[in-house]
Amino acid sequence: MLAFISRRLATAVVMLLVIGTIIFSLLIIVPGDPAELLLSTGGGSATPEAIANLRSTMGLDKPVLVQYATFLYDTARLDFGTSIVDSGSISSAIALRLPRTLEIIVVGAILALAVAIPTGTAAGLRAGGRFDIAASAVNALLTSVPGFVVGTLFIYFFAQVLGWLPAGGYVAFAANPAQHLQMLILPSVTVGLHLATIVFRMTRASVLEMRGHDWVRTAVAKGLRRKRVVRRHILHNALGPIITVVGLQLGILLGSTVLVEFVYNWPGLSGLLVSAVEQRDYPTVRAVILTVAAIFIAINTVIDILSSLLDPRIRLQ
Amino acid sequence: MTPSHLPDFNATRRTVLISLSAGVVALAMPQGTLAQTAGGGVLKFGLSTFPPTLKPFDNTGGAANTVKLMLYRGLMGYDATGKLVNEIAESVAWSNPTTAVFKLRPNAVFHDGSPVTAADVVFSLNEITKQGSSAYLKSDLKIISAVEAVDDKTVQITLKAPSAIFLDLLASYCCPVISAKSTDSDVIGAGPFTLKGSEKGVFIELARFKDYYLSDQPHVDGIRFIAYADENLRYAALAAGDVDLIEYLPWTQFDAVEASKTLKMKTTLGPFMFLLFNVTDGPFANAKVRQAVGYAIERQDVVDAAFAGRGVPLYGLPNPKGSPFDLSDPAHEWKYDVDKAKALLAEAGYPNGFECRLLATATYGMHQDTASVVQAYLAAIGINATLDLPDWGTRVTAGKEGKYNIAVHGTSGNYNDPDALWSLLYSGNPSYLQSFGFKSARIDGLLEQGRNEVDPEKRKTIYQQLVVAYYEEVPQVPLNWRIQAYAMKQSVEGFEQLPGFLSGSSAYALDETKLG
Numbered sequence: 001m002l003a004f005i006s007r008r009l010a011t012a013v014v015m016l017l018v019i020g021t022i023i024f025s026l027l028i029i030v031p032g033d034p035a036e037l038l039l040s041t042g043g044g045s046a047t048p049e050a051i052a053n054l055r056s057t058m059g060l061d062k063p064v065l066v067q068y069a070t071f072l073y074d075t076a077r078l079d080f081g082t083s084i085v086d087s088g089s090i091s092s093a094i095a096l097r098l099p100r101t102l103e104i105i106v107v108g109a110i111l112a113l114a115v116a117i118p119t120g121t122a123a124g125l126r127a128g129g130r131f132d133i134a135a136s137a138v139n140a141l142l143t144s145v146p147g148f149v150v151g152t153l154f155i156y157f158f159a160q161v162l163g164w165l166p167a168g169g170y171v172a173f174a175a176n177p178a179q180h181l182q183m184l185i186l187p188s189v190t191v192g193l194h195l196a197t198i199v200f201r202m203t204r205a206s207v208l209e210m211r212g213h214d215w216v217r218t219a220v221a222k223g224l225r226r227k228r229v230v231r232r233h234i235l236h237n238a239l240g241p242i243i244t245v246v247g248l249q250l251g252i253l254l255g256s257t258v259l260v261e262f263v264y265n266w267p268g269l270s271g272l273l274v275s276a277v278e279q280r281d282y283p284t285v286r287a288v289i290l291t292v293a294a295i296f297i298a299i300n301t302v303i304d305i306l307s308s309l310l311d312p313r314i315r316l317q
Numbered sequence: 318m319t320p321s322h323l324p325d326f327n328a329t330r331r332t333v334l335i336s337l338s339a340g341v342v343a344l345a346m347p348q349g350t351l352a353q354t355a356g357g358g359v360l361k362f363g364l365s366t367f368p369p370t371l372k373p374f375d376n377t378g379g380a381a382n383t384v385k386l387m388l389y390r391g392l393m394g395y396d397a398t399g400k401l402v403n404e405i406a407e408s409v410a411w412s413n414p415t416t417a418v419f420k421l422r423p424n425a426v427f428h429d430g431s432p433v434t435a436a437d438v439v440f441s442l443n444e445i446t447k448q449g450s451s452a453y454l455k456s457d458l459k460i461i462s463a464v465e466a467v468d469d470k471t472v473q474i475t476l477k478a479p480s481a482i483f484l485d486l487l488a489s490y491c492c493p494v495i496s497a498k499s500t501d502s503d504v505i506g507a508g509p510f511t512l513k514g515s516e517k518g519v520f521i522e523l524a525r526f527k528d529y530y531l532s533d534q535p536h537v538d539g540i541r542f543i544a545y546a547d548e549n550l551r552y553a554a555l556a557a558g559d560v561d562l563i564e565y566l567p568w569t570q571f572d573a574v575e576a577s578k579t580l581k582m583k584t585t586l587g588p589f590m591f592l593l594f595n596v597t598d599g600p601f602a603n604a605k606v607r608q609a610v611g612y613a614i615e616r617q618d619v620v621d622a623a624f625a626g627r628g629v630p631l632y633g634l635p636n637p638k639g640s641p642f643d644l645s646d647p648a649h650e651w652k653y654d655v656d657k658a659k660a661l662l663a664e665a666g667y668p669n670g671f672e673c674r675l676l677a678t679a680t681y682g683m684h685q686d687t688a689s690v691v692q693a694y695l696a697a698i699g700i701n702a703t704l705d706l707p708d709w710g711t712r713v714t715a716g717k718e719g720k721y722n723i724a725v726h727g728t729s730g731n732y733n734d735p736d737a738l739w740s741l742l743y744s745g746n747p748s749y750l751q752s753f754g755f756k757s758a759r760i761d762g763l764l765e766q767g768r769n770e771v772d773p774e775k776r777k778t779i780y781q782q783l784v785v786a787y788y789e790e791v792p793q794v795p796l797n798w799r800i801q802a803y804a805m806k807q808s809v810e811g812f813e814q815l816p817g818f819l820s821g822s823s824a825y826a827l828d829e830t831k832l833g
Binding site: 036037048088155156263275 | 367369370375376377449451452455456502516517518519544545546547549550553554556557558680707708710713714715717749
């Protein structure tokens, strides 16, 4: 077991190094000069002298290999440095924004699981029944509507027409808890909707498969109560694939809540990444991607270890 | 009994009920938190983007300039009608065409409480022109030969040559007077508001500066700038009452604001759209081909497709609204005329047209839509353009390096004078704002003459010649003026959009803005 875990961790470190190098190289290839961009934001143009001065302030006049070595050395010490645009600390920007992205993902995931597992189970147990047909139809509809469309519609109805909720934005929980929760509702429901469709499908399929197994028939034949059969013998076994999918989806969501954050003006990690890419703020882009990658790899590693605990066959593969 | 009859709906029902009640509780929370704006005296302003920096002398975009004007002020400024007015300067006297003497307001103080002195003015202007600065006005202010502090409250500025627009430069959002005690991280200004707090990417909060030199201004206690990058959300935030005032109302929402009982808007013809050419090689090196492009495009279609009809076709030199001169000259304009366009192409040796690359950006929908309309009209005269739509950063570099044949661009000048076209037309270093490789001694000469002449009549004649030179040499092909709008609640009073190219300086009007 220990060997399995250390092998996993070593792989994770190598993957991070590879990812860091790829991002570093890609950013060099991508056209666009951060100094020139910053000085031409206003639609104006800057003199070559002004651009050269700013490039030197940003540290972009150093040789690429020196920049790469500095990047690796600093990253290894977990020092992400400062933004070349506004000289703010990148670590504190990430520390500020990561929890907000996690907040909408976690709240969204809780909502999704709370709705999708019971409905998915019900649909799977009575596959082909009226409830299954209706739920599957709604699910198909929701799957095919992208998050930003849902977001735009939500804003239109709940903010503009009904006036129940703010159109978007963010207020810290400590500053105003009620307003914070109001602003949290729409983004997390939007994230949750997408996740719910996936969890619903997985649950339904998994339950459908499990309920046909011999041990379920045996359990029923033994005279166990329905509730117990569903919980112990069907759901318990069906949960494996669901956990894997939810775990992977959470990792993917970290990097892909960008549209939801944009539509609702939720200042999370994705928004930081997008504005950093637009401004060619290289150190910030690298730091955010590495953070997301690290979390993704961590989630995968944990899932692998969990699965190997549940199913020893995995350890031997 | 088969397993399919086993479902236990109790759990489902409970879960649904719990989630529903959680939602109801959240919705039922006090609505007062949403309607804080009224009576608080703090204006909530929806910005189009979060200012990348607030460096006083750099131009880092419209949002940054708006916030900067609230924190810092210069010697000169504008009133809500776009007229030059004194700000920190109490009076200006020209002792001769190249020497101006500025008396400073006796009651002007910085946010740290120290008085604004002549030494601070000298410091600020030197910060702009010094070696190694990245200041926006650095090259423009090279016209200054000396700045002296005559006494504590008097500054004398000597110019190398007379300049018709020198005071406009001093009124720029990139020319504030800051305290000589300022550092890079702590800039001390003398504007109507002080910085109270901010979070990168989210908001900037300002508080009224009680010792501001105009004792009756500003009217509001503070301003909270909130960044909404998505234009439709910015409008939704206004419609939902989250903010009081927004900049850059999207064109598609003009109808909604006009129809609304609770909202209103202030508009002006500000920025304009135009085409640039790489004139170093290929067909576009020939001015006749560029003229053909000028005649080939039905500009109203650009206005309709890219700006929801909210714009005005532009056929010749972009002389801004509010300019002191009427330069209209129908004989030197490109009105839509396909036959003439085809004839010019044939004359230039391309009767069957050619292939080329049309550069715009996918970052801004208006640039992309404009490019699509232009592409269709070019095809009608045989020019087959392939669209190239990278993100903004890539587009700026491609423009500067000449990696295109035709490019779509849109911008505005900084003041309402034909001289404001200097950065677009005067040949100098390669810039994404100019046709790549274009140089005209004739246009450069006229721009120089116009800038250094102070007699309005003579200036008008010079710019009339510039209109002709622009038409004949085609440094760019103009397409249309954009209508720029600020939208606000009906209850917001006193805010005006400054006219023409001064649209980006409208923040000056926030001094007089009231919350009803």
